[in-house]
Amino acid sequence: MNLPNMQGAKIRTDKKVEHINLDNNIPKSFEGKKYFLRTYGCQMNVHDSEQIRKYLEKFGFTMTEELTEADIVVLNTCAIRENAHDKVFGFLGRCKHLKREKPELIIALGGCMSQEESVVNEIKAKHSYVDIVFGTHNIHELPKMILEANKKLNIMVYSYEGNVYENIKYSRDSKITAWVNIMYGCDKFCTYCIVPYTRGKQRSRKMENILEEVRELKELGYQEVTLLGQNVNAYGKDLDESYDFSVLLENVAKIGIPRVRFVTSHPWDFTDEMISLIAKHENIMPYIHLPLQSGSDRILKLMGRRYTKEEYLTLFNKIKENIPNVAITTDIIVGFPNETEEDFLETLDVVNKCQYDSAFTFIYSPREGTPASKIKDQTPYPEKEKRLQRLNEIINKYSLENNQKYIGKTEKVLLLGESEKDISKLYGYTETMKLVNVITDKDKVGKIIDVNITDAKSFSLDGKAI
Ligand code: 5AD
């Protein structure tokens, strides 16, 4: 079932997006069989895997964490940086060996890497033991492909963005916190980023469908929803509707789930309206992830980020001034092509001014097909590594300082389960998204409780239930 127009990352169309209700009828054809599902990358992939898992479970598969026990292996891949590529192909090598002993094993490759033409070509040329390649726009086709598997390599990757599917069923990781997709794709085209190609143009879900999903989650007792999109505050701009992200956010908050969060925001689309809504509604959490990427105006321009250092700082300060106790985190890329020491110092200057609660930091990774990957880069890689190290030292210093301010305070913590480091404790998150290991009764999982913070590290807090 090869689609002849499979063009991977190259095509972007003006095809009109339709909103389609999915039929979730799946036969129990694989009862007694086991699935192994591995997810790479961002929250969007984690949430997509909840959809994939639902399909597998409807088929009758049960989960295994032992690759050797699996009857089907599904890899949900990430393309944002190059190193993911090697990890995935390394893993596929293990699957190939397994398939020699167990020829009926089904191997399926999905996610952002499947949307890259070069990856699909590599699979066709060298990895024909793979049974299924499915893209990010057609996860709903996976059941059909599984039923047809083991006959020949079955590649079905849409070269266009696909429609918006409603009535998707998920097998959610948690019964306490839930992801809710509000949009797919991204229209920002930052010059380093592959997402607008692998995930396509921005397509928002209709507000009434999102609200319905949140209402259902409330009925099920969920304590927290996180509205999910590559660029959530551009929500609705692609629809012929009068509402935008602020309207959606307020309507979600009014449903009354105890905690509402959203990721990720682009500074360019952040409005004053959003700031006042977060300040006004107690159940919209005072936590914002606000990617900076670089502090140098020259680099920001080359990145196509649409704001200057000053504009970013103005927005940052406005958020800090208007939302009490807000925590702000960020993403930063070092070593964009030809980034100079001076450019890098501008980034450090912003970090020193913003003193982020924490940050994800990355060395620039050229992605085929993006405009930045065509720039001839003179900055030596070891220099980039040194910059990353210098940046991380400063980021960690501020993380620790910010966390130390919590010592002695009482925080509301939503408890999610046993702490990984110490099973006598539970772990959970403050409203500001700080991880806390809490001494408390085990039956408090799923509850929001008052916790006295007793100690702070760079990446977590310790506390005691009051
Ligand atoms: N190289 C390095 N980091 C990248 N990101 C996106 N594309 C690249 C790339 N080509 C980072 C950005 C983004 C985060 C999700 O990943 O900081 O915000």
Ligand code: SF4
């Ligand atoms: Fe990529 Fe920029 Fe879109 Fe974020 S906003 S997904 S960095 S193109």
